[in-house]
Amino acid sequence: MTDAIRPLIAGNWKMNGLKASTAEFDAMLNGAAGVAGRADLLVCPPVTLIAAFADRARGKAVVVGAQDCHPKASGAHTGDIAAEMLVDAGASAIIVGHSERRADHGEGDALVKQKAEAARRAGATAIVCIGETQTQRDAGQTLDILRGQLDGSLPDGSTAANLVVAYEPVWAIGTGLTPTAKDVEQIHGFIREFLTASFEADGARMRILYGGSVKPSNAAELMAVKNVNGALVGGASLKAADFLAIARGCP
Template sequence: MPRQFFVGGNFKMFDPPNGTIKSITDIVHNLNGAPLDPKTEVVVAPPALFILLVREHLKAELEVCSQNVFDKPNGAFTGEISAEQLTDSGIKWTLIGHSERRVVMGETDEFIASKTKAALDGSLSVILCIGETLEQRDSGRTIDVVTRQLNAVKAKIGDWSKIVVAYEPVWAIGTGKVATTEQAQEVHKAIREWLGKEVGKEAAEKTRVIYGGSVNEKNCGELARQDDVDGFLVGGASLKPACEFCLFLFFSAGTGGEC
């Protein structure tokens, strides 16, 4: 069976007027009223402060994702949130390994792998982010970097059925730059080949590999037509006015139309 197309909206911690109760509820209202492609799985990741607000008001067929999760099921860890707390609140997804966590917060490959295991053990599905810096790409190490990040996770887990791999080149996140269709497809194909070799044929065939990095409704159509691009993780474009996230969902799924 073909892999179900996947679009995630990562709302991050943007300044007002984005990232407020009003802006978040406006996005939820737009999504609830949009005639979205039923073949596309849509997951949104609001800041932790708003996660229950979104889950309460977002229609049931759309899922809500935490932007973070800790690698322990419980304990005296001020400021952290566990997989069990998320699932108890009706949250079924979490982001793990985003470059902003790796670079700004200093999260290592091993810590990210440990968080992935804890999330899966706690019945969450995971959007696992991987990607290289500009220096790493320019030195020809892109595939080495992303497979190193994947190998760290493989050392901790065996079942990849609840993982979506998000390839996000660090040099393209929030910069306005975007990988060419050829660059994106090359890395996505390499990821799928790694899955086939290191995890198994079924994982290679079924695991969705999505793209993120300054992707928007103007460039997503061509990217979506690549054989190994199964969707997108959208950052800034998921918070823009005029329901750009809804438009993005239409264009990336190839349906066109208006919200």
């Protein structure tokens, strides 16, 4: 991991969480002080909980984010949520381009880029997700796929303050499978080279998160890999004990 970059542990709750989940979030808030020296903590609950969680997190060592946004700031888009609305509710970061959005909703790189630009427009950090499928991996296309996603999804003029890249191999999400540390180092090194070439000094400071079946048992090994600047955590972020344990895995 790059020493100068403070790690970020981001929890993606996906379509999970009701009002009763406030108790679990409170447990995260209560335990956050013990890991705040190791990493920044971000929780992205469903949109129904953002405002309530943001209120509870005020002054604590956890910030709240969102899982998606619409490219436009307002308009006739029934059921959609603008980045400005999410920031108004208390979100400081927005995940865009997650593989589940790309697969389930047909979102391509151009739309992901528009959403990342919307997050920046609203004053939020965009966490842009990239990753290859098992078929693409087996065909030896991983770096080509990632290069295309990076080139098509990242807004021009991004900075280390408003852009985070999350590498999530699709075949590892929710499967319990993870790449080897050597594979992760190669891919994160490739992403770092792309960012540095595209954004110069800021590219060297941008956080690159690893995601895909991150759990307490493998967090320390993954977080020790060069150019791994934190994690985007799925299922394990629903439990305070697991989420905080992953943060404790940061060097």
